[in-house]
Amino acid sequence: MRHMIRILICLLLVSYNLHAQTPTHIRSASGANNSFPFNTTSSNRVQNLFMPSDFIPALPMGTITKIYYKSATSTTGTFSNVTISIGTTTLTGFTSGPWNTGLTTVFGPATYTNTFVNGQWFEFTLTNPFFYDGSSNFIVEASQTGLTSGVIIQQGSIGGNRRMWGNVTATTASAGTGSPEFGIEIIPGSPCTKAIATATTNINSTSATVNWNAVPGSFRYEYLIDTTTPGKIYQPIVSTTATSAFVTGLIPNKMHYLRVRNYCNAISYSMWDTMAFMTLPPCNKIPKIAIGYVDSNSAQIQWDTANNVVNWRFLIDTNRADPANGNPLIQVTTNRFRSLTGLKEGTWYYVHVKTRCVQNDSSGWALDSFYTPTPCRKPVLQLSYISANNAVIYWNPVKTVVNYEYYFGSVSTIPANGTPLLAPSLQTPYLQPNTSYSAHVRCNCIDNGIKSSSGWSSLDFTSEPPLNISANAHIKPSIETYPNPVKNNLVIKLNGAAKGKATASITDVKGAVVRSIVIDNATTNVDVAGLASGVYILQYADAENNITTKFTKE
Template structure:
C-alpha cells in the first residue's frame, strides 16, 4: 500500500510540474507564437445553450457574446462573430472579408483575428448551431458548436460537427471534431483551412487532419479535404500570461519633458513603452521604444498637453504582458513671454529691468555684460524670485547686454533671452556765470554740458523752492535787462540732453548775483559789490568784486567764523578751489582798507 501511495503521489507531482512547466511559457501576442498540441478527446454534443440560427444557413454570420473577457494575441475581446463557413472572428463584424466570407484560398481573406475551425464553403443548412459559457470566473469556458454541417454547401448529407472552445484562465483556443454519416463533397470549393490567425501575415494552419499534424506559420494550407477523426482535438496555447509591470509613475514632469519609472516585472527580458496622446493601448509597433531599464524619459513634448504612457513587459520573443497606462499633463511653457525684457527707467548709472511673470517659475536668472556673446546653458548668473531687478553702478556712455532666463518646476528652464541698454552720459545743469553786470542788466553765460541741446533759465528777484518752468533757449548765454538796482537775483538753470536717442533733463542749478547800487559813488566806478558764482558750488567758486583796492583780500570761513582760506585780490575776478571743503554753508568775505563785503555760498 505504501508503494502504491508513493507511486500515486509521484505521478501527481510529475503531472503538476509538467503542467506548470507548460504554463510558465510567456503568453504570446502573435498567432505564430502559440504552442500547438494535438490530442484525442471525447466529443460530446452540447446539451444546452443558445441557438445561433443566423449560421444555420449557407453563408450566414452573426455576433455573439463570449461571457467573459478573452485575450487573443495580446488583445482583449468580449464578443465573437461566428460564420456558417466554419470560422470564428474575435470582435464584431466580418472585418474586411471578401464576399461570402468563404475565401480561404489565401490568408488575405480579411476575417482575422480569427479561429479557422473548418474554414471552407461549408453550410449550416439542416444543421444546428449553439453556444454556451460554463464554469465560474476565472475558469470559464466558452463553447460554440456547429452540428451536422454540410461539406461543402452542395453536399446532400451532413459530414461534420465541430466545437470551438475558448478557455478564460489560459487563453487556449481548442477545436474538437466529430465525423457524421455523410461524406465530404468538395465541388469547386477547393478544400478547408484549420488554424488560427491574427492578420494576413501572422497565422498558424495545419498541413493535414491527422492525429499529429504540423501547425505551420510559413506554409498556408487551404486544401484539407477530410474530416478529422471523432474526438480529435487541436489546441493553440499562448503560454502563461506575461506579468505586467507595476508601480508605473512619473518622477519628473515639466513643460516638454517627462521622467518615469516602474517596478521590475517577473520573467522580464525587457520592456516596451509608447508615449502618445491616445488613451487606448497601442495596436501597432509605431513609436514603440524598447529598454531593459526600469526607468525612461521623453522630451520634445508639447506644453500644457495631456499625454499617456503605455508600458508592457516582454517575457520572450513575441511574448508580452498587457499594456499598463497612466496619464500626465505637461506644465505650461517655461518661457518669458512678450513683451520680454523691458527697461522702464534708466539714468546715468542705473537702470530698472522688468519682464512678464511666468506662472510655473521658481526663480529668474540674469547676467549683465558689456558684450553680446550669449551665455551657455550651463552658465550661472544672479537669481531673483521677482520679475524686476535694479541694476546699479553702471558706467555712463556704455552699452550693457542683459541676458535673462526663467527656471521652472520640474527642473525646467527657458533659453536665454537678451536685450541691451545704453547708459546715457549724465545730463548736467549749466554752470552759470555772469558778465557785464550793472545796476539794471546782466549777461548770463555757461559752457555747454555734454549731450545738452537746450536749456531752461529763470531769473528771479525772490528765491524759488521748486522751479517749474522758465525761458527755453538753445544759446549758451542770456541777457537780462531792466533789472532793479542793488537787488539780489536768483538764477535757476537746467539742461535738456539727448544721448543716442535717450532724452534726459538735469536738475536745476542755482546761482545768485546782486545788481549795482546806482548813486554818486558809481561816477568814479567805485561801487562796492561782491558777486559769487556758481552758488551752490561743486569744486571751484568764482568771486567778482566791482572795485578792487590794492590791499584787498578774500577769505572763506565756516559759519562759526573759522578761517579756512585767505587769498590776496589782484583782479576783479578771482577763482578759488573749494574741492576739499565738506558739504555745507560757508561765508565768503572781501576786505580792503575801505570795505568789508560778505556773501554766503553753499558747497555741494
C-alpha cells in the first residue's frame, strides 16, 4: 500500500507531460549536446536566437502556446524558478556583453518537476502565450536558479553566434555558436483586430497625448513609448481600457514611438501598431537674469529669451523658495524688461522667472536676488545746551552708521573732512561769549558690505553773552523752549531781564503741577525724561511778567 502511495505522489509531482508530443514546427539540431542551462548552476541562463527559416514547416503568424527541447539523458529532475521569456528582435547574431532585455516572460513557476527520456521532447506549456508576427527573428531565454538531477539537451552547430550563456545573476554573458533542437506549437492567425495608432496630440518637450482607434469588443489595450527604431519591443508595457494616454518623462527634441496592441480576451492579442512622433525642443530655464540700477526703493531687471517662448511668469518677493503653483501674485508678461519701484530699503528681494513655451510647456524657475541698500542719511542736529562758554549738540542715531565725523568752526563753511566720532552727540567747551559758531556733522555707513557717507548737516548758533540776568534789565523778557518736541532734556531760554525772583512751573493738561523751576540764569535745563508723553504748559513768572508757552513730550 505504501509503495502505491509513493508511486502516486511521484506521478502528481510530474506536472508536465512525461512523453511530450512531437511539435508541429521543428528546428533540427544534433551532434553537440549541452548542459546549458538545465544541467548546471553556473551557466544556468541561455538566450537562443531563432529565425523563421530555421523551422520546418515555416512559422506562420500566430500565438505560440508551447515550446519544446529534446532531452539527451533520462532522469527525473526538479528545478527552482524556471523562467522562459520570448521577444522579437532585429538581431541576426549575438556579441558577448550585456544580456538582451525587453523579453516577455511566458512561463515562470517557482518549482518545476519532470521526467526526461533520452531522445524524446519535453515541453513547456506557456502560461502567457506569445503572439508572433510570422516574420521577425526572435529570442527564447531559459533559466533556472537551482536543480536536483538536471537534464542535458540535444544541440547542434549553426552558422553565426546564435547563443548567449552565463550565470542568472550576472549582467553580461558570453556569445558563440550552437543551437538546440527546438520545437514550437503555434495557433495560426492574428487572434485579435489591431488597434491602429492615430495622430499624437498635445506634444511638448517632455509629454504628449498618444491616441489609437477603439476596437469593438476590446478586452483591453497595451501600449508603450520608446525611442528605438521599430522592431524590438521594450518594457514597460502599460495596460488600459482607454483609447488615449497622457505620457510624461519624454526626451526633448527626439523621435519617439507609440506601440499599441489590442487584447480581445485575457490572453489573445493583436500585432503591435506603431506611430512615430517628435517631441519639441526643451523649454529651457532662462540662463541669466540681469539686475541693475538698484537703489533704496527701485531696481531694473531683464532676462534672456529662449526658443519656442510664448510668455514668461515672474514674481518678485522676499522668499527664496520657488513660488507655489496658483500663487495669485505671479504675473504673466511678454516683456523681458521690468522697472521695479516702491521697494523697501534694507531688504533682500528674489526674482523668480519661468519660461512658458508652446503647447503649455514650461521650464523650471530661474532665480536671482538683489539687496536694496539703506541710504546713509544726514543727522538732524539739535542744540541741547548752550551757555557763554559751552554748548551740547546731539542727534538721533542713524541706521547702518559705523561712525560720525564732525567739524566745529567759526564760519559756516562745509568742510572736506572731519574728526571721527562714535557717540551721537558733541560737546563744545571753551567758547567765546556772544560769538557765532557752526557745527558740521556727517555719517559714515556700511550696509551689506557697501560703504557710503551722508552729506554734511550744519547747525549755526551764538554763545550766550557773559553778563548775568540783571545786566539785561532794560529788555522785556521772553521765553524759548527747545527742543520741541522733547525727549529727555528741556532747555528754557530767557531772553531779556527778569524782574526780581523768576520761577517757572510745568503743568499737564489737567492743571497738575509736575515740575517747579527757579530761573536764575539765561538758560535752564530741566530733566523731563520721567514725564508721560503729551502736551504740557510752561508758565513763567517774575515780579512784573507772566509768560505761558506749550511744549510736547515724546
